[in-house]
Amino acid sequence: MSSQPPRRRFVIGLFLIAAVIQVLYRPAQCSSLMKYLATEYNLSNIYSIIERNQIANTTIHLRSVTVFAPHNEAFLKSTKQENDDEYLPCYHITNVPMKLEQLGKSVFSELDGNPPMWITKKSSEEIYVNQAKVVYNLANYEHNNTFGKPQVLHVIDQVLQPLRMKKNSPQNVYNPNAWEFMENAEYLDLDSYHTNTFLQRVQTLDKKSVFSNQGGHTFFIPVDEVANYPKVRPEKIDVKVIDAHIVPDNVLFLGPTNEDEQFKTLAFTDMLKVLASFSKADEGDKIKYYVSSDTVVGDGVHPTGAVVAEIVKANIPVRNGVVHLISRPLMIVDNTVKQFIESYKDREDSVLHRFYEEIMNSGGDFLEKLGAMPNVTLFAPSNAALNDPSIQSYLTNRTYIRSLLDLHIVSRRLSIDDIVAESIDKRLQVSTEVPRKDLFFNVVTNGKNRTLTLEGGGVNATVIQANLAATNGIIHIIDHVLGIPSSTVDRKLATDPTLNETNYLGQVSLLNDQLGDVQKRFTYFVPRDFAWKRLAIDNPSAYKKLFMPEYSNVARQILERHLIIADKAFTMDDFKREANNNYNLSVKLPTVRDVSMYIQIREAAEGYSIEWRGEWIHVHRSDVRCTNGIIHVIDKVLITDNDIEVNAAIATKSITALVLIMAQCLVFYYFN
Template sequence: MANEQMGLLMFLALLSRNVVSNTSLHHRQMTLFAPTNEAFQRYNGEMDDNLVLYHISNLATSLTNLDYAISSELDGNPPLWVTRRRDIMHDDIYVNNARVLASRSYQAFNKNNNRQVLHVIDQVLQPLQPHGPGSLSSPVYSPNAYQFLEHSDLFNIGPHRLRSFRQKVSQLHKKDVFNADGKHTFFIPVDEGFKPTTRSDLIDAKVVDGHVIPHHVLFTQATPDTREFETFAFGDNVKVVISFSTAMNGKEEITYVKSNTVAGDAKHSRGVVLADIVRANIPVKNGVVHLIQRPLMVVDTSIIDFLKEKEDGPLCKFYEVIMDLGNNNQFLNDLTLAKDMTLFAPSNEAWDEPSVQNIVRNHQKLKEILNLHLVRERLAMDTIIHNNMNQIYQAPTALARKYLYFNVLTHNNNQTLTVEGGGVNATVTLPNIAATNGFVHIIDRVLGVPYTTIFEKLKTDPMLNITYNLGNREMFNQQLNDMEHRYTYFVPRDHAWQKFQIRHPSAFKALFKIDFGYYTKQILERHVIRAGRAYTISDLKLHANETHPFVMPTSRDPLRLRVKESDKNYYVEWNGHWIHVFRPDVECTNGIIHVIDEPFLLESDVRATGAAPRLVRAPAILLVSLAFLRIVE
């Protein structure tokens, strides 16, 4: 116990200076929530002798018996809120925003045989207290959310003022929402968030309801990121949910709150509104209050205004990159003038990658990369998912002849959207940020700056599973990790192999026979050019037009191709047959992939080996083969 006391010396010093707590230690049962020394070193709030009373309850309560709230000994007996967080990464108990270090809990009895319990916590509990001369004569102890809002000028909440929102709550007769007994979470925008002044006109009763989560007390550390909670504005027509998200800005972690209007009406636009939490975790009698930088649900800024709204916002580095292009910035003009668009915006962390930093210095390349992130139409996430149901959805970007390709991953009823552009596959980490002229989706990588070899790309791209599995035979794929050469690989996508299976079922089945690996390798070799450089589709078109084929050496035999462009699509001609290039110029660190809609393969390639099996028409063979290969891989 001596070591335990050493780690709690600052709390013990505070405890010994307070007369009330000393008396309780000797004569009453009690529970103490003791912050560690490190917690006090991080604490930047007011420190007085009464602070310790907010860390004490007059009941001895073990962790097992902690209810959702427990009264403290501070004047007015404000509650301490208890959260049990159980998810994949956590099985923890929190008191307000402090995590209980469960292994360090301790029980004892004082000289009067009263049981006393000690729980060690990782943060100092910070109560809401009045400040200033005026508050001493008429203090408001343990206020509920409305009392806090009404008398906010009496409390120590830093420079923030809440008069604008308070006025709207009064005008719209929504006092009862903030006065409600129980346990709730309240988001209150500060006065600075009401600029421009016209923003206030957009706040109606439904918007006020959208700032309150009923029946949940949500402190930031105790609440999982991205978990959505229904607000009071979740009804038959309008449905609004709220969640937290965190992001790193340098070494600083910033917490945001986002309202998502999943169903709207004429007055309330669908989509996400993101706001900084400028002061978090203010405990009140009926829950917790978070002060936020701007009102939720209100969509009144353009995409460019959202990017530049805050110097340390979630996309501040993206905005800096755009502005570094200087004068005659066409990309900035497009963001400013376009009426309907969708921006896939890389997060601040995405710009820290070394490979990305090198590209930023090349302004010509940077212009191309930025255009790859812009689609000139409104694409909400549910629109993309709907368009992706029956086929791979592709959207044209502001970069000529370049498309974005989408994939939807489903896990435990949760859907994650990925987007590929220029060979880079990125995850949408924060979708559907609504603006007056479109949507912003925050992604975790910069598109168009390759970071994987061809081997790694094949292994992770859900559209290229079959070619990857075929290439695992005879060690064919291993060469595609080589950084000394540059590869141009014409990769049939899964859909191409499915079409081949339907036309030539026996030949397709032969490709997966154990004793056919050598011939499978020969077939794949026909698709790969290894040279001192990689060939983009434009390079190939320059050398191989519709009349003169371009002959390129492969490990098997020369590959003779012609290239044509039609209706903004590319086609390659092989063996007298024109094949659509579904995704040209998928850049990798050691070459380029061109995803094609048919393999360079004839049924005779399989029959010539004498290894073709009898004809089997089994529609499920593809899925069975893939499942087997994934299991044994």
């Protein structure tokens, strides 16, 4: 081998590796499915429990079957129960041999009562059995047993969990539908949860039929009580509320269902429209799953907005679909915004527990304010937002935090639909409880999904859970704390959707390269995109030239007129104080371009304005704080006709000189 050329040795090596992979990842040809399971080390757990179960073992030896075989890693992630040997073997077997392409919406297992395994096909290669995903490259293994019966094996990534009876239950329940599930819940192993209250309301309102319907549906069944969750008055559960707990004609296990994808519930009618969706959150060392009901069209009894419930026991297969036990009824709005936040008091690691703590650390009066407001929208930072290491030093200043809390509330109800409707012709700007501090909204639509972003106090945040309903308002959970800077000036320019033009010119002219320096302090009067569009109308020639690569040096000089670099950054109040000290005369701005540029400051109800060269320019957003400076967003570019003409002449002369030099070099090269 050593005498072979290196390339040939390399090719031979690749073939050997491929051969090893073929051996490791393609099923060996054994005389029966059981022998194959016995020889595959990664399927030893499922082999052992099938071998110990006489019914399952005999079935595989004598009959045609399909086996859904969890690999050993799946068993490691599964909680072992003492009755696994009784329930698991037969629930992973069906008595019809089926390749993946032959699977329908469900198959019947060999467990007593033949409860179904539900099939979800997201694509030809992404297929789920209940909650478990089929390992595609380890599926469709076919063989005949000793009696010539065809058999098929598919490896899956989770252990299938059937509905189980309580230990020593006096009554057996075989393959119940959702109604029989509720009716016999006392005999079922439901981790000590009870569903009596919801059952009684279903019986009282004669809604048994919607839980007995044949087919495949999803049922959300509230449990009687969950620690640290507020209780809901039973009489609030009416006919329409019950309908909102059923997603018809969709069997939605958590694994294959897209997060935030909305499904119509039975309460989606002409007069009332309620959708349901799943979400999840990392809370401590656990991932918790939630279901939301979103009433997009309400009525006099059922207000619009979302209600969220934790899924306390998920993925319970029943004869007509899947059941998820949830912490509270959906659709019912019976808490104020204050009570909604207080409900997170004792739920450590829950999404708003840290927000509640910060409110109480700042004195607690903010909660009273929320309770007293008749109409309010609260943008509540999540645990992850408040645990961000970059903001911890700010959280020690309780007075500062109390002032920031007011930046997170608006004294009106604002759902996503409201924001979309009011943003058709312009970017929505809404006043907060902090004077002259507004929130600015942007909605991005991608197919059926809508993402809401907002900016407040210089911080961009994304709404991660929207339209949570309260009796006196709406709560949106956001991923950043507003008002606490977390971005440098250059990053703020890059991420703000209204500053694209200035950011682009700063990039091509290389001005932005210095704006990430955290050792310096920048004050930047940034023209927003509206200002550049205004320039394109007023002076189209100048606008066109500024965005041409050969004029990047001109663009840089104009941007430098808007930029101050000093040992501190200046707020509009700083400029106003200096103007007052000068008897309301001009303020000198030592910008990078013009060391002696003068402006005047004016403050009015709509905010600040600056006067430059005889024109008053509105400050659209003032005091946008960054970690290394402050941005003031303005409505006009500080430019004169002379800027373009003089610099264009310089640029033309420079280009001409460069061309002459290149020509001389070429002549010298070819004739010497």
